Amino acid sequence: MKIQKLGVLFCLLAGILLTLTACLDSTSQPSTSEGKTETENSADLGENVVNIGFSGPLSGSAAYYGEKILNGMELAIEEINQEGFEVNGKTYKLNLVALDDKYLPNETAANAKRLVEQYHTPIIFTPHSGGVYALQVFNEQDKFLIGAYTSEPSVTEKGNSLTIRIPPSYHGYLEPFTTYAMEKFGTKLAAIPPVTQYGQDWAKALIPFWEEKGGEVVYESSVDFAKDTDFFTILTNALKKNPDVLFIGGPSEPTAKVAKQARELGFKGGFIVMDQAKLDEMQRLTGSYEFLEGSIGTMPIIYADYPGVAEFVDKYRKKYGKDPGSESGYHYLTMYVLVEAMKAAENVEDAEAIRKHIQDGLDAIPEEKKVYVIPRVDENGAFKTNVRVGAVENGEIIGIKVN
The missing domain is CATH 3.40.50.2300 (Response regulator)
Known part of the structure; x- marks a missing residue:
């Protein structure tokens, strides 16, 4: 009888341990819900962290396009986080939170709501005009900046005060x-x-x-x-x-x-x-x-002669084992612009203040980071770059x- 009771007790303990292990495993992995692929890189960043939002295609026919964008962002963030950046006496680091929208504007909007409410992201990048339009319905009200990677000129011509358009107009x-x-x-x-x-x-x-x-x-x-x-x-x-x-x-x-x-x-x-x-x-x-x-x-960016291209291409190839696209280069550069704008604004949270200092961010980019030369941002938020x-x-x- 004692042996049977001990056997039952052992089975119960084993079941509890297995359940706890499963719970711990599920919380330690990037979460997937409602078809969304989420990546987050917040480990060991310290107390002062600025979350950067991204909603774009990470699955389906455009997944490779989304991957190249994230690669450029992550490469810049890794470099920036080596020392961090100082705003008002505090040293900050960046954390990228990326959600899959499968190139669907309704998913982009849902992702943005989550990024703002859960992660308090002052800026959300999205690489398709349909997603940008979806965010422009509420971004001024919810006070987050849109990093629009699309050459569709109307995304900035509509007068949305919290949108920047990164590539040149088609x-x-x-x-x-x-x-x-x-x-x-x-x-x-x-x-x-x-x-x-x-x-x-x-x-x-x-x-x-x-x-x-x-x-x-x-x-x-x-x-x-x-x-x-x-x-x-x-x-x-x-x-x-x-x-x-x-x-x-x-x-x-x-x-x-x-x-x-x-x-x-x-x-x-x-x-x-x-x-x-x-x-x-x-x-x-x-x-x-x-x-x-x-x-x-x-x-292609690999044939460009801008000051920072050679170093950027070399770093990208070493890290990812392939050539970067312009998506990678533009987002790499824009992460540096964003950090410099936060420094000039003396604020890492206020999207309106950061937007007002985007030109300061462009002006402060070191030569070795200029994978594109962007002299100015116009009054509507469009980066002015010559087409190649x-x-x-x-x-x-x-x-x-x-x-």
Whole structure:
């Protein structure tokens, strides 16, 4: 009888220990709820921590795009946190809290509410215009700054006082992209932008510009990268119209698949590539520049000659084992701008005060951190950077002069 009682007691204790172990394991891992992937890096940062929010695609077809952004942010934060930064006699460090929104604006809004209420983030970065628009509904009321990584100009032209737009407007690409493609290949365009808000806005800007320059739009449709992995039908329909140029874009990975499949279906013309996709990344994904010959898009950061590029690219390659994209570079730089703005504002919490000192942040960036040279932020919050354009010719990327 005693042996049986001891056996029962042992089983009960073992069950309790297993339950406690499971609880401890679940609390020590990044949490996942409602499909959100959360990462947080707050260990051993000390008492004075500023949480930086991010809501972007960390799963699905645009996950690689979101990963590159986080890599740039994390690289800057690691460097900044080596010594921290001082505001009003206190030394602060940064903590990145990243939530997955799967490129869905409603998820971006839900994530932002959580980031502000739970983590008190003074700024939330999001890399798609649909997400920016969703946040602009309430960010001034909830008093957080939006770090908008989109070249859609309307996100700052709407007059939202707590938005900064990081990359240059895509309007600067319309003329060089159109001129190059028409001169090299012809005037018939098939437009196949993504269904995202950003893709549709880009198309609404490019198509009338193309027509104003004497071009003809022979086919127009959209692709949903969240659902489509094979593009045979849409490309077949487009190629039946004998276009000289295809307008494509979105994240690099699915855009590369579209370009490759178009070539496999016999397309010999050129590609106009939206600025979200990057030519060097598309080459790595397709395996050859052969599929991208005649493409025009943004110049990859690894070929830029800004003061801080060489050091940044070297650090990025050592840490992540691959080349950075412009998303990585812009967010790396913006983390330094943000810290300098907090110093100038003498405040790490007040989004309005930080926004007022963004220009001071730009002015204070050390030369070795200038992976882009951004002379000023305009009155609406847009960083003013010149566009840089590249094209694939004879198996390599060459620079294209922009007037």
